[in-house]
Amino acid sequence: MRVKSLIFMNGSKLLLTLLKDYDVKHIFGLPGESSISLYDQLKEGEVLHIITRDERNAVYMADTYAKLTYKPGVAEGPSVGSIYMLPGVAEAYKSSTPLIVITTDTPLYGEKENYLTALDQASLFRPITKETITVYNVEELPHAIRRAFRLSTSGKPGPVHIRIPLDVLEDELKGNVELKAQKEFSKYPSQRPLADREMIRKAVDLILKSEFPVIICGQGALYSMAWDEVTELAELLGILVGTTITGKGCIPETHPLSIGVVGGRGGANFSNSIVDKSDLVILIGSNTDSANTYNWTIPSRGKTVIHIDISETETGNNYDSINLIGDAKVTLRELIKEIKGSGKIDKKNIILDRSAFEDRLSKERREAVNPLRFIKELWSLSPEEAVLIADPGVSAIYTAAFYKAKKVGRYFIFNYGLGGLGYSIPASVGAYFARPNSLIFSLSGDGSFGFSAGELETIRRVNANVVIIIFNNGSYGWIRAEMKARGKDIVGTDFSSPDYVKIAEGYGLSAYGITNDEEISDTLKRAIKNTPSLVEVIVEPEDKFVPPVMPWSKRFL
Structure with missing residues (x-):
């Protein structure tokens, strides 16, 4: 299809038109001076834009959105925020998540003239994307978008970066431009090659x-x-x-x-x-x-x-x-x-019994809450369609080992491409927009909470059906356990515990605390009923209650 340039078809409008043709429904990001023209088009609301509190978190939201929708997630950020997006993009690259990462930029000539916020974005993103594409004029946008979606969703999927200077967003089309989308690349897997x-x-x-x-x-x-x-x-x-x-x-x-x-x-x-x-x-x-x-x-x-x-x-x-x-x-x-x-089928007859293994662990009494007991209670109260997103540490390890998947499909999200802290809280926003009718659990730690607390405002603003669970052990517990496992002194891992319940209430969330096993069930029921909500769970550090992590877990039979 050939479309003649329209009076108000500047680069920003063209970009949004192209994204809509690829069935993009949501974009995660926040504004900056280089993206004002883009936001002038986003106000039309044809694509829902979710304003985040941090560019890294915008990418985490898009990452989980992509995992749950089987469509590329789209995140955008201004030139000054491009460097903050890198941790999220690196996670997506290592975990093969298909993303379209759009960064706006100052005019390209300004990079050598000390233009404020100008930097070599392409060199930053090249090692952690399938490709980085710089758009030099408005007529190149359709080709750039087609290439980005095709690369992101084909073969081994992954993020593709598109760099668009502000003058390209503001320029109007001159002449005709082909807007036809390659629709098969609006989802993944876009192609299914058969092995030899x-x-x-x-x-x-x-x-x-x-x-x-x-x-x-x-x-x-x-x-x-x-x-x-x-x-x-x-x-x-x-x-x-x-x-x-x-x-x-x-x-x-x-x-x-x-x-x-x-x-x-x-x-x-x-x-x-x-x-x-x-x-x-x-x-x-x-x-x-x-x-x-x-x-x-x-x-x-x-x-x-x-x-x-x-x-x-x-x-x-x-x-x-x-x-x-x-x-x-x-x-x-x-x-x-x-x-x-x-004609040679010989079916094996193997019977498994892991009940004794699990029962022994769940009955252990702890000075604080037993994480295994907590996960089993959570499992019993969770709807079949619930989505669980877990940060590294107690959250991920106990969920992985002891929360049994009730059905097949994408209902668990772990950021173990790299395994950085601070993923699950922003990711829960992406999960909410991907599956608005599902209950979302964000399982985090007090270490992770400090990375992403600002997104509590986003969760409240969009009224997400999210329960945030904070395992509070007053430390970077994973590192404590690793130091102990290596025979080292425990140094630099402990920090003070603020009042997480009051923090959550200050953001407008319902908030609760659990200090012993007897409080788990009733508190979870209230938190599930009154979303968005936060539950603080007092637990011991991993070096005191060793989770199922090799080689720490020799006692886990």
Whole structure:
């Protein structure tokens, strides 16, 4: 479609028109001098703009929004705020989240003339994006947007950065411009390439000969929406299924074949020992990083491994494996078809019982609240469609290990691309706009709270259906435990505890406190009923109540 330039079709209006053509409904960001022209168009409200209190948090919101909607999240920031966006973009890049990251800028000539807020944005974003695109004139915008969406949603997904100077946003079109969107790239996976059929047949042969195979699903299986195929393959042959912490949700964890989370983050000895006993590991959508594999020991590098992944950079990267490079969903579908056609199906009959393991831990009495008891109470009170977002520390580890996924799909968000603090509170805003009819839980720590407290105002302003849970141990508890594990003195980890309940009330949220196990159930019920709300939970630091983290958790049987 060719569209002639219109009287008021300046760069800002053109940008919004192009984004709408890609079915963009929400943009997260905040204004600056370089983006005033853009905000003049955003006032029309055709795309809902969510004003945030920090540029990094805007990216975190877009990141979770993308994970839950299967559409690229869109975040924008002004030139002065571009540097604050980097932590969020780096997290998205490491976790392969498809984002469109738009930064406005001063006129490009100003970078060499000490124009206020001018800096080389492209060099900042290049190492942590699939590509950074600078738009030099208004006529280039359609090509830039088409390229950004195509790159972001194809192959191994990820963030793409678009840099638009303010003079481009203010310039009017001169002549005709093609506005046609490539609609197939408005969602992901936009394309589903199939792995090589000969490699699939080799994999099938290994699977059928195996005595004790185990499936481990990473986050890529969720990106591919391959949960039906994972469950079908498991049930077809009686294969046990574990997930990495970021792959949680690839199978219901109430399923008799589920062993829960495995690896160094959230994997208990119960699940990790099963991987250790296996004679074949089928990795699906896993980047096999050091945390998920506990430094490549779960599974060990001596295992026979089949690795299915969309990314040629990840498949076979850390294991000598049979490599199936392709979309997880369609590749599993073809693999299942080959198995069914082989006439050699030998279904395993394995019975799991982890109840004794969990019951023993939940009955332990602590000086403060038992995190396992808390997570089990939360599980019993949460709707099936609830979304849980957890920061690193007590929040993520106990949720990963002990909150059983009630159904398949994206209901758990962990920022373990990098694992920085301060993610879950802003991310809960993105989750709310992605799934406005779901109850959202933000599980955070007192360390993380200090990074993102300002977004309580955003949560109250948009009236998000969010329950924020703050685990208060008066410290950076994870680092305390790591120092202790390494035989070091505990230094520089402790800080004072403000009144989190009063802080939340000052922002207009309902707020509650839990100091012992008996208060958990009734307090959670009130918080769920009166959202947006915050619950402070007093817990011990991780060095005193060791969570399921290898190698700390030798006592977790």
